[in-house]
Amino acid sequence: MLLHSETKVEAYSDTSLRNSDQYILLISLLSALAIVLQIIESMIFPPQVIWFRIGLANCISIIAIYLVGLSGALYVVITRTILASIFLGTFLSPPFVISFLSGIASVISMGIAKNVFKNFFSPIGISIIGALSHNLTQIAVVVMMLGFSLELIRYLLPILMIGSLLAGFITGYVAKNVIIRIG
Amino acid sequence: MENVQNVPTQSKLFAKGDLLLIAIILITAFGFGFHIFSSNVGNGFKPFPTAVEIYLSNKLIKVLPLTQEGYYKMKYNNISFSVQIKSGKVRMQESNCPRKVCVHQGWIEHSGESIICVPNKVVIKIVGRERTLSVPKKDEVDAITF
Numbered sequence: 001m002l003l004h005s006e007t008k009v010e011a012y013s014d015t016s017l018r019n020s021d022q023y024i025l026l027i028s029l030l031s032a033l034a035i036v037l038q039i040i041e042s043m044i045f046p047p048q049v050i051w052f053r054i055g056l057a058n059c060i061s062i063i064a065i066y067l068v069g070l071s072g073a074l075y076v077v078i079t080r081t082i083l084a085s086i087f088l089g090t091f092l093s094p095p096f097v098i099s100f101l102s103g104i105a106s107v108i109s110m111g112i113a114k115n116v117f118k119n120f121f122s123p124i125g126i127s128i129i130g131a132l133s134h135n136l137t138q139i140a141v142v143v144m145m146l147g148f149s150l151e152l153i154r155y156l157l158p159i160l161m162i163g164s165l166l167a168g169f170i171t172g173y174v175a176k177n178v179i180i181r182i183g
Numbered sequence: 184m185e186n187v188q189n190v191p192t193q194s195k196l197f198a199k200g201d202l203l204l205i206a207i208i209l210i211t212a213f214g215f216g217f218h219i220f221s222s223n224v225g226n227g228f229k230p231f232p233t234a235v236e237i238y239l240s241n242k243l244i245k246v247l248p249l250t251q252e253g254y255y256k257m258k259y260n261n262i263s264f265s266v267q268i269k270s271g272k273v274r275m276q277e278s279n280c281p282r283k284v285c286v287h288q289g290w291i292e293h294s295g296e297s298i299i300c301v302p303n304k305v306v307i308k309i310v311g312r313e314r315t316l317s318v319p320k321k322d323e324v325d326a327i328t329f
Contacts, residue, residue, distance in 0.1 A: 117200060125201035132208065158216025165208055 018071075026068055027075050034060035034080040035087065042088055047095065054167040055131060057084075061107050062127050062175035067182075070111030077103045094145060102137035106130040123179060127172025131164035233294060233311035235273050237266065240304040249273065249309065262303045273307060275300065 038057040045053045057080060064073035081103050085096040110130040113121055121129070139156065143149075197205075237245040239259060247255065249271055256265040264278040264285075272290040275298050285300035285307075297308040 120198065120200035121204070122195075122198035122201055124196070125198060125204050128201070128204055128208070154215070154218065158212045158219065161208055161212035161215070165205060165212075 023068060023072070027064075027072050027079075030060050030064045030067070030076045031079040031083070034076060035084045038080060038084040039087055052163055054170050055134065056171065058106065058127065058130055058134070058167075059171040059175045059178075061103070061130065062110065062123055062172065063178055065107070065111050065114055065126070066123070066175075066179050070108070070115065073107045073111060074104065077107045098138055098141050101141055102134045105137040106134040109133040122172075123176040124169060124172035127175060128165060128168030131168035131171070132161065135160040135164045233271075233309065235266070235268065236306075236308045236310055238306040238308065249311075262305070264300070264303065264305060266307060273309065274298070275305075275307060278303060278305070 034057045037060060041053055041056045047053070060080070061073055061077055064076040068076070078100075081096070081100045082091070085091045085093075085099070090096050107130070110126050110133075113126050113129045139153070139160070143152070233249045235247045235249055236243060237247070237257070239262070244259075245255070245257070247266075247268060249268060252269050254265055254267050254276065257263065262279065264280075265276045267274050267276040272292040274290045275285040275288070278285055278300055280300055280302040282302075285298050285305070288298050291298060291307075291309060294309050294311055297306055299306050
């Protein structure tokens, strides 16, 4: 694999290694995986029919945070949202704006949660934080687009919170096993 | 592998923080969502009671609560009509317009429904939360699917 047993997983947090080939290769590999996962997921759960997704691409964001750090994960998520929306044909449309902003917000909150509370959270907890902040940003963007409505918050927020718990658990469980095996 | 930091071990499914986080999210979600389960109790959940709005040539001239039963006669210049409210329904009881389409329309009861009298430029409109949402009536079907 890319990561040899001698290589430190956290080595890419040092700024000196940011320009190494392995770092760039890892980011592009993770981006490609995330794009494929997002396209496959939009085929399994077509967004026109099912408005709830488990966010398989979020899995890659968690793995990226553990492998290449917060800034690398930001590269991955920006590449993923832009390229996947171009492939799906939703570039610069409201779903793209929502997924772009909430993807960035979820990666930033996951990175902060991981860097501040070192071992307090396992990848499952970090994934739940990411899913929750993704959903909250989604609501915030929708409120900015369509205007505030109390009904939206009252009925959607509890459902989305429980949903993000489930989705975060699934993606976090997958990400945890991947990180254990390749880390 | 010992010098690698923050990589989880396989032994436990959850770390301490995960359980705390899950507990906090569950408590907050059920706290926010409490009204979903308790919305059938009483009418306190309504944002404002259902009301009847009466417009005359695009101007709101009267707002009546749908619970207040009775006849309301109104006269403006050469326009006169009377509105009857009874058991949560409203109708145009009489009107001095030529064809009396508004009178023949009968009772309306759901939020969003309206009676429109074109010659007199009178609009009677029901606004507010649907009454059947909080107090379901018997022998009434919400929807039928096949």
